[in-house]
Structures are given as structure tokens and as C-alpha cells.
Amino acid sequence: xxxxxVLLPGDGIxxxxxxxxxxxxxxxxxxxxxxxxxxECAIGGDALDRYGVPLPDDTLKACEEADAVLLGSVGGPKWxxxxxxxxxxxxxxxxxxxxxxxxxLRPVKSFPSLLHASPLKEEIVxxxxxxxxxxxxxxxxxxxxxxRRNNGEDVVDTLAYSRQEIERIVEKGFESAQIRNxxxxxxxxxxxxxxxxxxREIVNxxxxxxxxxxxxxxxxxxxxxxxxxxPGGFDVIVxxxxxxxxxxxxxxxxxGSLGMLPSASIRTDGLGIYEPVxxxxxxxxxxxIANPIGMIMSTALMLEYSLGMKEEAKAIETAVMDxxxxxxxxxxxxxxxxxxxxxxxxxxxx
Amino acid sequence: xxxxxVLLPGDGIxxxxxxxxxxxxxxxxxxxxxxxxxxECAIGGDALDRYGVPLPDDTLKACEEADAVLLGSVGGPKWxxxxxxxxxxxxxxxxxxxxxxxxxLRPVKSFPSLLHASPLKEEIVxxxxxxxxxxxxxxxxxxxxxxRRNNGEDVVDTLAYSRQEIERIVEKGFESAQIRNxxxxxxxxxxxxxxxxxxREIVNxxxxxxxxxxxxxxxxxxxxxxxxxxPGGFDVIVxxxxxxxxxxxxxxxxxGSLGMLPSASIRTDGLGIYEPVxxxxxxxxxxxIANPIGMIMSTALMLEYSLGMKEEAKAIETAVMDxxxxxxxxxxxxxxxxxxxxxxxxxxxx
Ligand SMILES: CC(C)[C@H](C(=O)O)[C@@H](O)C(=O)O
Ligand SMILES: CC(C)[C@H](C(=O)O)[C@@H](O)C(=O)O
Numbered sequence: 001x002x003x004x005x006v007l008l009p010g011d012g013i014x015x016x017x018x019x020x021x022x023x024x025x026x027x028x029x030x031x032x033x034x035x036x037x038x039x040e041c042a043i044g045g046d047a048l049d050r051y052g053v054p055l056p057d058d059t060l061k062a063c064e065e066a067d068a069v070l071l072g073s074v075g076g077p078k079w080x081x082x083x084x085x086x087x088x089x090x091x092x093x094x095x096x097x098x099x100x101x102x103x104x105l106r107p108v109k110s111f112p113s114l115l116h117a118s119p120l121k122e123e124i125v126x127x128x129x130x131x132x133x134x135x136x137x138x139x140x141x142x143x144x145x146x147x148r149r150n151n152g153e154d155v156v157d158t159l160a161y162s163r164q165e166i167e168r169i170v171e172k173g174f175e176s177a178q179i180r181n182x183x184x185x186x187x188x189x190x191x192x193x194x195x196x197x198x199x200r201e202i203v204n205x206x207x208x209x210x211x212x213x214x215x216x217x218x219x220x221x222x223x224x225x226x227x228x229x230x231p232g233g234f235d236v237i238v239x240x241x242x243x244x245x246x247x248x249x250x251x252x253x254x255x256g257s258l259g260m261l262p263s264a265s266i267r268t269d270g271l272g273i274y275e276p277v278x279x280x281x282x283x284x285x286x287x288x289i290a291n292p293i294g295m296i297m298s299t300a301l302m303l304e305y306s307l308g309m310k311e312e313a314k315a316i317e318t319a320v321m322d323x324x325x326x327x328x329x330x331x332x333x334x335x336x337x338x339x340x341x342x343x344x345x346x347x348x349x350x
Numbered sequence: 351x352x353x354x355x356v357l358l359p360g361d362g363i364x365x366x367x368x369x370x371x372x373x374x375x376x377x378x379x380x381x382x383x384x385x386x387x388x389x390e391c392a393i394g395g396d397a398l399d400r401y402g403v404p405l406p407d408d409t410l411k412a413c414e415e416a417d418a419v420l421l422g423s424v425g426g427p428k429w430x431x432x433x434x435x436x437x438x439x440x441x442x443x444x445x446x447x448x449x450x451x452x453x454x455l456r457p458v459k460s461f462p463s464l465l466h467a468s469p470l471k472e473e474i475v476x477x478x479x480x481x482x483x484x485x486x487x488x489x490x491x492x493x494x495x496x497x498r499r500n501n502g503e504d505v506v507d508t509l510a511y512s513r514q515e516i517e518r519i520v521e522k523g524f525e526s527a528q529i530r531n532x533x534x535x536x537x538x539x540x541x542x543x544x545x546x547x548x549x550r551e552i553v554n555x556x557x558x559x560x561x562x563x564x565x566x567x568x569x570x571x572x573x574x575x576x577x578x579x580x581p582g583g584f585d586v587i588v589x590x591x592x593x594x595x596x597x598x599x600x601x602x603x604x605x606g607s608l609g610m611l612p613s614a615s616i617r618t619d620g621l622g623i624y625e626p627v628x629x630x631x632x633x634x635x636x637x638x639i640a641n642p643i644g645m646i647m648s649t650a651l652m653l654e655y656s657l658g659m660k661e662e663a664k665a666i667e668t669a670v671m672d673x674x675x676x677x678x679x680x681x682x683x684x685x686x687x688x689x690x691x692x693x694x695x696x697x698x699x700x
Contacts, residue, residue: 089541119474119579140509146544155548157509159490163502189592191439194496198505221599228578229469229603242539246596249571253579 002035003307006066008059008273011045011088012280013290014072020292020347021070021299028303028312039066043095044074044088054091060098063273068306070299071275076282097137101265101273102165103172104134105305106248108231110255113324113335117256120228125254127232132251133176134244135169136265138162139195141241161195161240166202168268173203173238174210183235185216187223187243199240220247227251252277259291259332260320262298264305274302288342291330293320296350319350352385353657356416358409358623361395361438362630363640364422370642370697371420371649378653378662389416393445394424394438404441410448413623418656420649421625426632447487451615451623452515453522454484455655456598458581460605463674463685467606470578475604477582481526482601484594485519486615488512489545491591511545511590516552518618523553523588524560533585535566537573537593549590570597577601602627609641609682610670612648614655624652639692641680643670646700669700 005025009018025036041059048054063069075088084090095101110118110128118125143158170186177184186203188196200217207215218226220243226233227247231254239247252258259278266272276294284290296316304313327338328349341349355375359368375386391409398404413419425438434440445451460468460478468475493508520536527534536553538546550567557565568576570593576583577597581604589597602608609628616622626644634640646666654663677688678699691699 084547087541093542119470121469121471124469141542143506148544148548152513152548154510154512155545156493157543157545159507159509160504162504189595191437192443192491192592193507194498195505195507197434198498198502221595224574224596224600225603228600242542243596245539245571246574246593250574250578250600253575 002037003068004037004039004066005302006062006069007038007040008043008069009040009046009072010043010074010280011076012073012282012285014074014280016285016288016290016343017276017292017295018070018072020343021295023347024296024299024316024350028316031315032309032312034309043071043091045076045079047091048079048082048086048088054086054088055094055098060095063095063099066271068271068302069273070295070302071273072295073276073278073280075280076285093141095273096265097142099271099273100137100267101271102135102137103169103266104136104244104248105176105264105266106132106134106252106261106277108132108251108255108261109257111257111260111321111324114256114260114333116336117333118254119256120231120254124229125231128255130231130234130251131176131180131236132244132248133169133173133236133238134248135165135239135241136244137241138165139241159193159195161198163198163202166199167206170199170203170206170238173236174206174213177213177236178210181235182213183216184213185218185223185234185237187218187220187237187239187247189220189243190217191219195240203238223247224250227254248277259330260293260297262294262301264298264301266305270306272302272306274298274306288344289331290343291332292343292347296320296347316350323350352387353418354387354389354416355652356412356419357388357390358393358419359390359396359422360393360424360630361426362423362632362635364424364630366635366638366640366693367626367642367645368420368422370693371645373697374646374649374666374700378666381665382659382662384659393421393441395426395429397441398429398432398436398438404436404438405444405448410445413445413449416621418621418652419623420645420652421623422645423626423628423630425630426635443491445623446615447492449621449623450487450617451621452485452487453519453616454486454594454598455526455614455616456482456484456602456611456627458482458601458605458611459607461607461610461671461674464606464610464683466686467683468604469606470581470604474579475581478605480581480584480601481530481586482594482598483519483523483526483586483588484598485515485589485591486594487591488515489591509543509545511548513548513552516549517556520549520553520556520588523586524556524563527563527586528560531585532562533564533566535568535573535584535587537568537570537587537589537597539570539593540567541569545590553588573597574600577604598627609680610643610647612644612651614648614651616655620656622652622656624648624656638694639681641682642693642697643680646670646697666700673700
């Protein structure tokens with residue numbers, strides 16, 4: 001099958017780990033007789049340096065025409081003092097909004113061979129296996145007005161949602177629960193926010209369409225607690241944009257596998273951007289020692305979700321697991337009696 | 351000294367643990383020759399049941415005239431389906447706003463004898479000792495408009511702050527850092543929110559007035575991660591209302607001492623409401639087995655912050671520590687070779 005894939009290496013370690021993704025794609029291509037047409041484009045600080053904007057029009061256009069997009073990572077101290085419109089992260093926000101990628105899926109799973117690296121006690125974290133479904137193009141991230149007022153004396157941001165925006169992400173939450181363990185936790189702040197009360201109503205309405213899914217409502221503060229005290233108690237979490245940002249990052253460090261975790265930002269027709277959860281790690285960029293597994297797992301997620309290649313995705317995941325079980329690891333991990341490798345070596349091993 | 355203290359037992363276990371606070375106050379009264387004039391008032395579900403509103407005017411007035419206020423806890427399933435204006439939590443929001451209690455202080459400290467109850471590994475959590483300073487009367491909790499629009503098709507909430515509101519809480523953060531370990535972490539989402547950018551500017555301006563305090567900015571998602579991976583890396587955290595709600599609840603479960611933790615909601619002239627961090631625990635209400643330590647530690651905090659009785663506060667804290675070290679505990683805790691007690695027994699022991 002021919003598939004068009006746009007690669008957005010971005011900043012920091014993004015370039016190095018994207019090389020790993022390319023090698024993995026090449027291996028899948030020859031093993032399964034696919035034809036991946038790759039096109040590399042600029043985003044983030046890299047795009048700012050080369051074109052003066054964090055998201056060039058050409059990049060957006062190429063992504064819109066592709067079957068799927070792989071992203072390395074975006075941002076770094078070099079651009080931290082830029083005005084808001086000219087910061088690398090703006091490229092990320094614009095591409096999400098521009099492509100209408102309203103659903104961010106973040107699976108969090110404990111890797112048995114990495115449990116010792118978890119900050120949590122092993123008995124607390126060992127059965128963790130959850131999926132966070134975060135709304136990605138609404139809420140406080142895009143609501144208007146967002147401005148200073150009265151000569152800079154006051155400031156407002158706006159948390160705005162339409163019924164349709166809430167409905168489609170809630171449906172995504174239910175669908176995700178249906179293909180997993182049929183337990184959906186909807187997170188809101190309905191004791192304070194009007195938007196959360198509407199969110200909760202819509203979840204309750206939609207529940208009728210998914211009678212096989214058990215639904216539970218949890219306040220965001222209680223959810224932040226439960227992630228730490230009982231992460232195994234979650235299956236699918238669905239929540240709005242900012243709550244999802246906070247909770248998914250909190251969840252990502254629970255299992256000690258942050259460097260391993262992938263994410264998908266998708267829309268209804270299947271187009272999606274796939275990227276590792278970790279950041280651009282400017283401190284180790286360029287040294288060839290970055291952990292490429294988050295990027296490689298993102299590649300697997302892309303094959304499964306956007307390209308319909310379940311078997312190919314499974315093959316990659318199995319290769320990663322085998323590799324970890326044999327004790328191969330990068331310098332960010334510490335596997336007892338393991339063998340430390342650089343980015344290129346571990347990619348080859350996988 | 352004569353001091354007027356209003357007691358708001360509230361709902362669930364609130365009534366039982368307030369009895370413990372009264373006993374502790376009586377002990378301090380006779381030991382240190384003070385005269386505490388206690389007045390009990392209604393709030394929350396209790397007030398709804400008796401007066402039809404979650405915060406009767408008389409309660410607000412009594413608190414305004416008092417030197418300090420002790421609160422048990424508010425809320426419970428009985429009132430969960432009430433309309434927003436008639437929910438117990440509304441009483442809490444109204445009293446905070448009505449009294450202008452703009453600063454919520456939440457100390458989180460690990461108790462050596464309870465470390466085994468922490469979900470975190472002992473080496474990660476053992477040096478945790480932080481204070482979260484949360485803005486309590488602004489932001490998304492009170493901003494207008496907060497409403498449905500277009501026949502219920504759209505919804506908005508508003509995150510609003512004035513310069514003065516941000517300044518006074520940031521000052522509180524710096525002052526708290528000055529009397530602790532001189533390290534302030536300001537948490538915002540400046541890569542997305544205009545209000546966070548103004549927040550960050552004000553923190554940087556104020557930093558000049560506190561040259562002895564080391565200031566650091568952290569994004570809220572990164573803060574949610576760091577609380578789990580390196581809680582000992584914080585001294586004072588200062589942040590806006592909703593971020594503070596989420597992060598302080600997350601922090602409260604780190605050390606395994608949730609039932610022990612106090613909080614203070616204060617304003618500039620010293621008036622404050624002191625309450626335990628844990629909820630109303632409707633499942634065990636009325637059984638006489640609730641853990642009163644959070645309430646007792648809140649009483650100590652009240653003596654120290656609102657009544658200027660440092661020595662008396664210290665005496666209570668020492669009594670609690672001694673009691674735990676001797677293995678006395680309530681049923682929510684599990685101390686090896688300890689002695690389990692009910693609410694009344696452990697209060698007497700303390
Ligand atoms: C970089 C930032 C704008 C972004 C967000 O908050 O969405 C990031 O934290 C993420 O979660 O992808
Ligand atoms: C009950 C609720 C409105 C309240 C809040 O969100 O402030 C509570 O969670 C708290 O932190 O005291």
C-alpha cells in the first residue's frame with residue numbers, strides 16, 4: 001500500500017529520534033511490502049529559524065494532504081523569550097487547530113522491566129493500563145476573548161466549548177472504552193464551572209448509546225489524587241483540554257516509562273499527528289544518546305490508528321518489549337544487568 | 351487573652367471532628383490561661399437542611415466579627431443533585447469570597463511514622479516539606495460571564511484576574527518562602543494563557559523586592575509531573591485558584607498523611623478559616639471513628655496564624671507527633687504494632 005507520511009522532526013532531540021522512526025518505517029516497508037512516501041517539513045523553533053514563523057503554510061498543507069504525520073518534539077530555551085505568536089509551541093497549537101485534531105489519545109501502561117524506575121511503589125502501579133482521551137482544540141486554549149484590559153490592570157482568558165465539540169470528544173471517550181475495558185471516567189469540575197456542568201450532562205446523555213460502558217464522573221482535583229493513589233483504577237479517562245494536559249502529564253510519570261510513551265492527535269477521518277510524550281530535551285540534543293522508544297511507539301500507534309496496519313504496529317511493539325526484556329536501554333533508563341546503548345544502537349536492536 | 355472563634359462543623363464527619371477541636375481548645379485554654387469564646391454556626395448541607403441556603407447571613411456576619419474560624423467539612427451525596435446555587439460547596443465558595451480570604455495555605459509534610467502509607471517510594475517522598483499558596487477568590491471560580499449561550503449550544507467560563515489580585519497572592523508566596531527555605535516555584539501556563547503571562551510578569555517584578563528568595567517558573571503540566579517524581583524539590587509553590595486546587599490535592603496524597611493535613615484560608619488582617627484537607631467522608635460519618643488529626647492540626651494552624659499563639663500551636667503539633675510515634679492511630683491508618691483508637695480516644699490521647 002502506498003501511504004504519504006509527513007515527518008516533522010522539530011527541535012532538540014526531535015531530529016535524532018525521527019531518524020529512528022525512519023529506520024523502523026523502512027523495516028516495516030520491506031517486511032510487509034508497503035510504500036511509504038516520506039516528506040520532511042519544518043515546525044516549531046526549527047521553522048522559526050528557517051522561515052520566521054512557527055508553522056509555515058507549506059507544512060500545514062503537506063500535512064493536510066498526507067495520510068498521517070509523525071512529530072519529534074518542539075520547543076527549547078533558545079526561543080523562550082519570543083513573543084507568544086513567535087514561540088515554537090504556537091506551531092503545535094496552530095497545527096492542531098488547523099488540522100482540526102480534536103482528540104488527543106495518551107495511553108499509559110506500565111512496562112514490567114521498568115517498574116523499578118517508577119516513583120510509585122510497585123504494588124500501587126503494577127496494574128496500570130489506562131488511556132487518556134483529551135479534548136485538544138477547544139477550552140481555555142482557544143477561547144476568546146483572551147486579553148489585557150483597562151490599561152493592563154485586568155486580564156481574561158475564556159474557557160469556551162460548543163455542544164458539538166463536547167459531544168464528539170465524549171463519543172471518542174466512549175468508543176475508546178468500548179474497545180478496552182468498558183470503564184469510562186469523565187473528569188470535570190462540575191461543582192464550579194458551567195462548562196463542566198454542560199460536559200457532565202452530555203456524558204450522561206451519550207451514556208444511553210453505550211450501555212455496555214460503565215460511566216463514572218470524577219472532579220479534576222479528585223482525579224489528580226486518584227492517579228497517584230490508585231492508577232490501576234482507571235481504564236479510559238475523557239476530559240477537556242487543560243485538565244487533560246495536566247492529568248496526562250501527571251499520568252505519564254507514574255510508571256517510570258515517560259521516555260517510552262506515545263501519543264496521537266486525531267480527527268474523525270483518520271488523519272493524525274503522532275508524537276512521543278517526552279519533550280525536546282535540549283540538554284542532551286545532538287549527542288546521539290536520546291531514547292527513541294517514545295518515537296518508535298508513536299510510529300506504531302500511527303500504523304494502527306491512521307494507516308489501518310494493526311499487525312505491523314504489533315510487530316513494532318513486540319520488538320520494543322523484547323529489546324527491553326533483553327536489558328537493552330538508553331542512558332535515561334537504568335536496567336539492572338542491562339546493556340546501555342545510544343540512539344542508533346537501540347534502534348538497530350529493535 | 352479573649353478570642354472569638356466561630357465553629358462551622360458542616361457535614362459528614364465534620365461534627366465529630368469539631369468535637370475534637372473543642373477539646374483541644376479547652377486544654378489550651380486552661381494550660382495557657384486564654385479565654386476562647388466559641389460560637390457554632392451552620393454552613394453547607396447542614397445549613398441547607400436547616401435554613402434553605404448553603405451560607406446563612408448570620409454565619410457570614412459571625413465570621414466577620416470573629417478572630418478566627420474553624421471549619422469541619424462540607425458536602426455529601428444527599429445534596430449532589432441540587433441546582434448549583436443550592437449545593438453545600440456553594441457555601442464554601444461564598445464564605446471565601448464574602449470574607450475576602452484570598453490566600454489558601456496548604457502545608458504538606460511527610461510524617462515519618464506514616465511514610466509506609468505513601469503511594470510513593472520512601473526515598474522519593476521522605477524529604478517532602480512544602481507549602482502550597484493558592485489564590486482563592488479569583489480566576490475561573492468567580493470570573494464572569496459563566497453561562498450557556500445560543501439556546502444551550504455554547505458555554506463559557508471566564509478566567510479573570512486583576513493586577514492587584516495577582517500581586518497580593520504573589521507577595522504572600524514570597525513572604526511564605528522568606529520564612530521557610532527561600533525557594534519559590536510559581537506555577538502557570540504561560541505558553542498558552544494570557545492571564546499566566548501577566549502572572550509571570552508580576553512574579554518577575556516582585557522578585558526584586560525579595561532578593562533572598564530564589565524564584566523559578568514552572569508550567570502547570572510540568573508541576574503535576576514533578577510533584578510525583580521529585581516532591582522534595584519544592585519549598586513554596588504559588589499559583590492561581592484552579593491550578594492550586596488540582597496541585598494541592600495531588601500533593602496531599604503524596605505522603606500518605608491526607609487525614610493529617612490542615613489548611614488555612616486567610617486575608618491580610620489575619621482573619622482566617624482553618625479546615626482539614628480531607629473531605630466529609632459520608633461513608634463513616636456518625637460512627638465516631640473519623641480521624642480528627644487534620645482538624646486538630648488545623649486548630650494549631652489557627653492558633654499560630656490568626657491568634658498569634660506560636661507556642662500553643664507548637665504544643666499541639668508536638669502532642670500529635672508523640673501520639674503517632676507511640677503508635678496510636680485511627681482506622682484509616684495502619685501503623686505496625688500500633689494501637690487503633692476511635693475519634694474520642696485519640697483526641698484524649700493527644
Ligand atoms: C506545548 C504546550 C502548548 C502543549 C499543551 O499544553 O497542549 C504541551 O504541553 C502538550 O501537552 O502537548
Ligand atoms: C468544594 C470545592 C468547590 C473546593 C474547591 O474547588 O475550591 C474544594 O475542592 C477545595 O479545594 O476546597
